[in-house]
């Protein structure tokens with residue numbers, strides 16, 4: 148019975164990860180990536196541990212410290228549930244290669260367990276990052292014995308299974324209705340947007356209270372009223388079971404609870420199995436079919452366009468019509484500004500305004516640039532400029548197109564898409580920060596330049612490390628060295644500018660001019676690099 | 692006219708095409724024959740600029756594909772063997788895209804798109820994404836694209852595979868007309884009946900080496916046989 152699962156897993160590993168680790172550049176990139184992640188983790192982790200420290204001190208007198216674990220499990224559950232919703236929608240339904248498995252004589256659950264490989268890697272990584280440090284730190288604080296850590300490890304493997312299986316069941320149940328809908332591509336997009344909105348909401352909730360002391364106080368307060376753990380139990384009973392297992396590790400009671408949690412995980416697995424067998428095919432079969440409308444002759448007559456303009460149109464059409472690209476590059480563009488605003492100003496308009504008033508001149512530029520670089524830089528559109536063509540890249544080789552035309556139109560398309568987050572950022576920020584028109588205008592000019600620079604950086608990194616041999620679009624956004632390189636380059640380049648502005652402490656107009664000069668010089672330099680790259684690397688070499 | 696002169700191509704250590712020279716003349720339908728893996732597609736990809744040549748030269752209507760790339764590419768239209776390109780575009784978008792690239796005027800392209808897409812019965816599907824087309828429909832869309840472009844040199848890699856009899860017949864007629872008007876038609880195939888009915892001249896390739904180029908009659912003379920083409924073909928291409 149497990150043979151099909153193993154071979155399905157093996158073929159996916161081959162399709163997605165084969166040859167990845169053979170190039171030294173990939174290994175170097177991975178090392179840098181891991182260092183970067185560790186750095187981020189330490190920053191975030193330090194913050195989290197600080198909260199826990201304070202909370203532990205507050206709760207210890209009343210003996211309510213297990214609330215910390217309870218809320219940890221609860222938070223973990225929600226995060227994994229939401230992450231899983233997105234991952235599952237993508238891997239089970241919207242990937243291109245799913246149709247090549249549907250005809251195989253395997254049960255849905257076998258296929259889906261195999262398909263879960265990638266999402267589960269993410270889910271376990273998230274759990275490792277969130278749960279392990281906190282639970283271990285708690286153990287140290289409370290002076291726990293060996294059994295505690297044994298249970299910590301055992302629970303680590305169990306924790307993600309329940310939210311993952313439940314999320315899968317929810318998606319499978321919902322997708323049968325999406326598949327019945329008339330305009331399937333649109334439903335896909337809507338589904339994705341709902342996912343994004345959920346993530347934003349979660350972030351807002353998490354960000355509402357930013358000060359560690361404050362958060363700890365709030366949680367401690369509600370705990371003292373006897374609220375939080377009960378509340379956690381109300382939403383997600385295993386959370387309190389799990390925290391009991393840890394706090395009374397070594398007792399018979401905790402073994403009993405552990406068995407119950409184990410049974411619950413098995414039960415979740417059963418739900419996954421049942422949903423897979425009952426709903427999956429109904430949602431997946433025929434999901435990627437056309438509208439079936441008979442062509443009416445509309446648009447047959449069209450004014451001829453220049454090569455660059457027709458190519459740019461083709462790029463935009465491809466991005467908008469491919470659910471994965473749409474979600475990542477267009478819908479994603481709205482998420483970043485929203486998150487940024489939440490992160491920077493925590494929805495507290497009054498304090499945001501005073502904060503902005505307090506900063507002047509070059510500092511304002513620092514803040515704005517930071518926001519711009521991040522919102523544009525994190526949009527993967529230019530990073531997949533070439534890679535997104537995949538197999539169709541071959542057409543560039545026999546059509547009479549010069550590389551200059553291709554690069555220019557791709558740059559334009561990416562630039563246009565990247566205008567979206569800037570527009571959103573602008574539309575939201577002007578009323579919030581109450582910038583005056585003059586400052587807003589300066590910002591727009593800078594933003595356009597930043598946009599151009601970041602777009603070119605993304606494209607350069609994709610030219611250096613293109614990935615044309617994908618079997619499904621989502622692969623483009625996983626394990627991409629180019630993403631990392633472009634983020635490192637953009638962050639580095641702009642960090643330098645920020646440092647300069649901070650040191651010089653200039654007036655606004657002077658910083659504006661310095662910034663503009665700096666970015667223009669950077670764009671010129673980058674374009675020079677692009678043209679050199681194109682001269683040395685003939686475009687057929689892209690198809691490696 | 693296509694001229695291929697002493698062309699070599701190697702994939703890693705594997706020789707795919709070695710020292711092939713051939714001339715595809717104007718006014719004739721030229722068939723390119725060989726068993727699976729012989730190097731037909733590889734040769735065609737070098738002619739169309741998809742693969743770089745290791746050594747040798749290729750010119751299309753006198754324009755060198757390596758040094759005068761864009762001008763050479765303006766001369767031909769190409770139908771690939773696996774037409775799985777631009778899957779997210781709608782059929783009509785693809786045809787307009789192609790017309791823009793080759794600079795086809797608005798009314799001309801409108802008339803041609805309508806005529807040829809109706810001829811190949813894909814007109815009704817023009818509003819759908821290419822992704823939803825069947826294999827044969829995709830192939831017919833790419834053929835339609837070439838007909839809208841109307842280049843002087845046609846290069847087709849196994850164009851009949853996957854076409855229904857009616858479409859296949861129509862394509863053959865179009866190829867005959869095109870050659871009769873003094874243009875060049877270069878296609879690969881292993882369907883022998885097609886070659887026998889259609890070709891004025893053939894070239895046979897096996898394991899990357901050119902075995903023969905000439906008319907069908909010359910081929911029969913050379914191999915001193917009145918046998919059917921199939922027999923000759925089998926003999927020529929069997930593992931020696």
Ligand SMILES: Nc1ncnc2c1ncn2[C@@H]1O[C@H](COP(=O)(O)OP(=O)(O)OP(=O)(O)O)[C@@H](O)[C@H]1O
Pocket residue numbers: 702705706707725726727728729730731732733734881
């Ligand atoms: N991308 C590639 N990498 C490595 N080897 C290749 C590649 N493409 C083709 N080959 C090899 O080159 C040789 C010629 O292949 P080619 O595709 O030209 O054959 P063909 O004559 O078109 O065959 P068919 O009739 O099956 O289409 C084959 O041995 C094949 O294995």
Ligand SMILES: [Mg+2]
Pocket residue numbers: 731732733772848
């Ligand atoms: Mg071939």
